[in-house]
Amino acid sequence: MRSMYGTRVVVLGAGIVGAACARELALAGGFQVTVVDRGGAAEATTAHGEGNVLVSDKGPGPELRLAQLSRRLWPEALAAIADGPSGSAQAVRAVRAVRAVEWDPKGGIVVATTEAGAEGLRRFAADQRAAGVRAEPLDAAALAAAEPHVTRDHTAALHYPEDAQVQPAAAAAALLGDALAHGATLRTHCEVLGARTRGGRLTAVRTTEGDLAADLFINAAGPWSGRLADRLGALVDVRPRRGDILVTAPLPPTVFHKVYDADYVGAVGSSAEDLQTSAVVEATRGGSVLLGSSRRRTGFDDRLRPEVLSAIAAKALRLFPGLAGVPVTRAYGGFRPYVPDHLPVIGADPRLSGLWHATGHEGAGIGLSLGTARLLRDLVRGAEPEIDPAPFRVDRPAVLGAPAPTEESA
Known part of the structure; x- marks a missing residue:
């Protein structure tokens, strides 16, 4: 009714x-x-x-x-929220809320560190382009210009200008x-x-x-x-699938895109119950750097595992060796809704x-x-x-x- x-x-x-x-x-x-x-x-x-x-x-x-x-709708939605009724307290709150979202269309960079990873990344990107995704190859000089602190020990890199980030x-x-x-x-x-x-x-x-x-x-x-x-x-x-993230102390500008190793895509698509980790590194507006990522099926067990955090840190250092010695101020994890x-x-x-x-x-x-x-x-x-x-x-x-x-x- x-x-x-x-x-x-x-x-x-x-x-x-x-x-x-x-x-x-x-x-x-x-x-x-x-x-x-x-x-x-x-x-x-x-x-x-x-x-x-x-x-x-x-x-x-x-x-x-x-x-x-969704990527098309995000800026449209934020603009619509910010354009709420003018001259009212509600409109002021809306503008502040949108600013807090920290919408950042900074783009992503995917880096392969092995020959096999490079070959797989190129094939994956070719299929994505056919589906309308912008995936731009970066040579060594272009990668160094985009991410001065990323490892030079890489075999391929791609820039995805459509990737973005918000404060969730x-x-x-x-x-x-x-x-x-x-x-x-x-x-x-x-x-x-x-x-x-x-x-x-x-x-x-x-x-x-x-x-x-x-x-x-x-x-x-x-x-x-x-x-x-x-x-x-x-x-x-x-079902719940857990992921954990490390957060560094605020740093001078160090990471300018979302940067991750090519094996991240495989971890996302894996159905394995054991631990899957891959290097994912990105900065926040406040200067802290987020280090991920992990995926493991542990039910609703919310305990942080030192071995998982160590594996995350080790893979992040492969992409950004200069982060060695940078203080990690906290770690957190959460459950994601997994379907087989x-x-x-x-x-x-x-x-x-x-x-x-x-x-x-x-x-x-x-x-x-x-x-x-x-x-x-x-x-x-x-x-x-x-x-x-x-x-x-x-x-x-x-x-x-x-x-x-x-x-x-x-």
């Missing part, structure tokens, strides 16, 4: 994907949007990432098309703030416990704050999406009417969030999407083929 104010939508999750979905639907009109999170907004997975908006790490296919859509928690806050400015509401520290159904349709969720009824429910709970979907009676196989076929889950659940999913982005949620939200908005409204939604459908074997782990057994 629709309310007098339009279709009631509850977005389950206030991270970057949930915030983006809430904003798209709030701006679309005809939707009464409520965002619910068991904790605070953007304090879980979103707050524990690097803020990457990348096309460089994706080969031709549906995820790349989603990334390209601030980006989520800006999107969510715009959703709230357009009528959405937010309920934090409200955990979903179960479902209320009628005639095979999800009509309400049971929460620690009582029942919450709506016409549509969007599962945007990131790594917890599998557990949440299980509570609602429509299990999806979305490495594609997001976007669309209606065929088993439970009223339930939709927007999850499974693993470590690319920041970059893919706006494209995901736009695709979901079109599907909910019955409009023709800009990209083919079929590869992201819920009823594919990777999503429904195996149970997601519980918090205790993960």
Whole structure:
């Protein structure tokens, strides 16, 4: 049943994907949007990432098309938020929120350090160019000019000018703030416990704050999406995959792009349960350098492992030997929503009417969030999407083929 104010939508999750979905639907009109999170907004997975908006790490296919859509939408969305109602306190807050996002289209550089890596990188880039990605070869002189401190022991390098970066928690806050400015509401520290159904349709969720009824429910709970979907009676196989990052003390300008070793792409696409590490190095506006990356399937075990941090540091030093001796001030890690076929889950659940999913982005949620939200908005409204939604459908074997782990057994 629709309310007098339009279709009631509850977005389950206030991270970057949930915030983006809430904003798209709030701006679309005809939707009464409520965002619910068991904790605070953007304090879980979103707050524990690097803020990457990348096309460089994706080969031709549906995820790349989603990334390209998102990359186009990011500057458009930030400009629209900053251009809010003039002359009002809300407009001042919007401008400040956009500044906090620290949008930086600085580009990425991928470096191969072996002959085999160089050959694979060139093939990968050729396929990407055919799909519309800008991938520009750099000779030794051009690489040295772009990144004076990167290793000279390399076999190939490519510049990806479309890669960008944001401050992830601030980006989520800006999107969510715009959703709230357009009528959405937010309920934090409200955990979903179960479902209320009628005639095979999800009509309400049971929460620690009582029942919450709506016409549509969007599962945007990131790594917890599998557990949440299980509570609602429509299990999806979305599991946590952990990543860790080291943060250096602020430095003079040292790293000018997102720079990573060519083996990063292989680690992203790996399904291995054991530790996968690759060198990823980039600076923040404050001067600190972020060192990644790692991927490991440990369930919801949130302990930092010294051996993982050591492996990250060792590979980062292969790319930037001059970082040896630079103080590391902290390390942090977080869980990413992993799906076995490495594609997001976007669309209606065929088993439970009223339930939709927007999850499974693993470590690319920041970059893919706006494209995901736009695709979901079109599907909910019955409009023709800009990209083919079929590869992201819920009823594919990777999503429904195996149970997601519980918090205790993960």
